[in-house]
Structure formats: C-alpha cells, structure tokens
Amino acid sequence: MNVPTEHLLILSAILFAIGMGGFLLRRNMIVVLMSIELMLNAANLAFLAGARQHSAQAGHWVAEGPVMVTFVIAVAAVEAAVGLALVIAFYRRKQTVSLDRLSPTGATSKAN
Amino acid sequence: MVDLLFYVAAGVSVLCALGVVVSANPVQSVMMLLGSFVGIALIYLLAGFQFLAAIQILVYGGAIMVLFLFVVMLLNQGDPVVLAREQGVLRKEQLAVGLAVAGSALAVLLVAVVRTDLPRPIFGYLWPEGGLDPLLGMAQAMFGPYVLAFEGASVLLLATAVGVMTLAKRQRSTPVAAANEEVSA
Numbered sequence: 001m002n003v004p005t006e007h008l009l010i011l012s013a014i015l016f017a018i019g020m021g022g023f024l025l026r027r028n029m030i031v032v033l034m035s036i037e038l039m040l041n042a043a044n045l046a047f048l049a050g051a052r053q054h055s056a057q058a059g060h061w062v063a064e065g066p067v068m069v070t071f072v073i074a075v076a077a078v079e080a081a082v083g084l085a086l087v088i089a090f091y092r093r094k095q096t097v098s099l100d101r102l103s104p105t106g107a108t109s110k111a112n
Numbered sequence: 113m114v115d116l117l118f119y120v121a122a123g124v125s126v127l128c129a130l131g132v133v134v135s136a137n138p139v140q141s142v143m144m145l146l147g148s149f150v151g152i153a154l155i156y157l158l159a160g161f162q163f164l165a166a167i168q169i170l171v172y173g174g175a176i177m178v179l180f181l182f183v184v185m186l187l188n189q190g191d192p193v194v195l196a197r198e199q200g201v202l203r204k205e206q207l208a209v210g211l212a213v214a215g216s217a218l219a220v221l222l223v224a225v226v227r228t229d230l231p232r233p234i235f236g237y238l239w240p241e242g243g244l245d246p247l248l249g250m251a252q253a254m255f256g257p258y259v260l261a262f263e264g265a266s267v268l269l270l271a272t273a274v275g276v277m278t279l280a281k282r283q284r285s286t287p288v289a290a291a292n293e294e295v296s297a
Contacts, residue, residue: 001114001158004232008159009225011122015129015148017218022133024210025202030138030184034145037176038129041152052159056233061246063253069164070254073171074265078272080176084183085279091187092282 008049016042029090029097033083040076044069118158125151138189142180149173163247 015038022035051065087097094101124147131144149172156165188194254262 001118001160002234003115003118003158005230006225006228007118007122008155010222011126011155013218013221013225014126015152016221017214018126018129018133020217021210021214024213025207026133027202028138028189030180030187030189031132031141034132034141034180037145037172038132038148041149041172045152045155048156048159048161048164051161053230053233057231061249063246063249066161066164066246066250067253067258069161070167070250071261071265073167074269077171077176078268080179081272081276082279084179085276087183088186088280097187097189 005049005053008052009046012042012045012049014042015039015045027099029087029099030084032099033080033087036083037076037080040072040079044072047072114158118155121151121154121158124148125155137195138184139181142177142184145180146173146177149177161246163250 019035019038019042022038023032026032026035047065047069051062054062054065090102091097128144128147128151132141132148135141135144149168153165153168153173156162156168
C-alpha cells in the first residue's frame with residue numbers, strides 16, 4: 001500500500017470527529033460508549049500511521065506505535081467493561097439508559 | 113489496486129461510523145460499529161500490521177462487540193417500545209453546539225495534518241523484505257523496555273474484572289445497607 005501518511009491521518013481525524021459528535025449528541029449511554037470506542041480507534045489509526053511513516057523513513061520497523069496500539073486496545077476493553085457495568089448499575093436504579101436521567105449528585109431525582 | 117482497497121475500506125469505516133452515531137436503534141449501532149472495526153482492521157492489514165489486524169478483529173470485533181450487544185439485548189434496547197420511551201428530545205441549540213465542537217475539532221485536525229509537511233518515503237511493502245519482522249520487533253519492545261507497562265496492563269485487567277463484578281452485582285437489600293456491608297467486609 002503506497003497511500004501517503006496524510007490520508008491515513010485524515011481518515012483518523014474524520015473518524016475521531018464522528019466519534020466526538022456521537023459522544024456529544026447522543027443520549028443513549030451505550031451509544032456514547034460506542035462513540036468513545038470509535039475515538040480510540042481513530043487514535044490507534046493515527047499511531048499506526050506514525051509508526052508506518054517512521055518505519056519507512058528509518059528503513060526498519062519502529063515498534064513503539066504497534067506497542068502503544070496494543071495498550072490502547074487493552075484499555076479500550078477495560079473501558080467498555082467498566083462502562084457497561086456502570087450502565088447496568090444505572091439501569092437497575094432508574095430503569096433507563098438515557099443520560100438525561102443522570103443527576104450530578106447521584107441522588108434519585110425528583111424532577112422526573 | 114491495493115491503494116484502491118485502502119480507499120474502499122476507509123469509505124466503509126467512515127460510513128459505518130456515521131451509521132453508529134445516526135441510527136436510532138442501538139442494535140443497528142453495534143452492527144455499524146462492527147463494520148467500522150472491520151474496515152479499520154483491513155487498513156491495518158494493508159499497512160503491514162497483520163498482527164494488529166488480527167487483534168482488532170478478535171478483541172474489538174469479537175469481545176467488545178459481544179459485550180455491547182449483550183448489554184443492548186439485556187436491557188431490551190432494541191425493543192421499539194423501549195426506544196420510543198428512551199428517545200430524548202435534542203434541542204436545536206444542543207445540536208448546534210455539539211456539531212460546532214465536533215466540526216471545529218475536525219477542522220483543527222485537518223488543518224494540522226494538511227499543513228504538516230511529511231516526507232514521502234516508499235511505503236510499497238506489505239511484508240518487508242529483510243529487516244525486522246514487525247511482530248518480532250513489537251514483542252521485543254513489549255517485553256523489553258515496556259515490560260512494566262505490560263505488567264501494568266495485566267494488573268489493570270485484573271482490577272477491572274473485580275471492579276466490574278462489584279459494580280454489576282445485584283444488590284440484595286437497599287443501596288445504603290449494601291454500601292455498609294461492603295465497608296464492613
């Protein structure tokens with residue numbers, strides 16, 4: 001593949017922006033978590049684009065990018081597990097996964 | 113030909129990512145996210161990171177997607193009645209602010225990428241002739257200079273397993289009593 005690094009980085013930027021939009025605009029907690037996964041994927045893509053650029057310039061494989069991507073994937077798995085456990089705990093209390101029902105104090109809100 | 117495949121995979125992953133954000137049904141969102149991950153895995157493969165492509169499919173496309181799908185179905189989120197009840201009203205100014213923030217992030221990133229003058233070496237390898245195998249180099253780095261981070265990741269995974277079990281455990285009595293139990297235990 002002889003695609004320039006810029007195109008990989010542009011793809012990464014677009015995916016990150018889409019994830020950010022979903023994170024800001026969606027109310028469903030599960031979809032918000034999915035948007036975070038999208039942003040992490042975009043960051044991974046940028047890491048790999050950088051690793052590829054460095055490897056091609058240096059003439060040998062630069063391993064830091066792939067290593068970092070592996071750690072990001074591990075952290076993404078952790079984040080999905082903890083986030084979904086929190087969603088389930090929240091659903092037990094409020095019978096909904098809408099972020100509108102999340103009150104800052106954690107108290108059962110009287111408004112709804 | 114291979115370059116064309118990259119642009120196809122990129123288009124698929126961007127369209128699927130849009131589908132994740134736009135679709136009202138979370139089950140559809142999960143499926144779209146799976147498509148996006150597979151597209152990105154194909155790009156990893158084309159860029160010469162075969163091991164990471166496999167990890168992407170296994171961990172993201174397998175484990176994380178199953179986790180999401182499991183929770184979506186456990187909480188009955190695909191049900192039209194539930195969906196209609198959950199549907200929040202997004203006010204116009206909220207939509208405008210959200211789109212503005214995401215759009216300006218995109219603009220900043222794109223400007224930064226376009227204005228950076230990167231050299232253009234030959235990338236024309238899938239499997240490099242000679243040189244260090246990418247997986248071998250990665251393993252040497254991970255168990256060499258980054259071994260502490262690697263062990264930290266395993267500790268993090270263990271802590272997550274315990275924490276998730278505590279969080280998702282069904283509370284036997286009132287929340288306050290359960291909290292007191294946990295403090296005394």
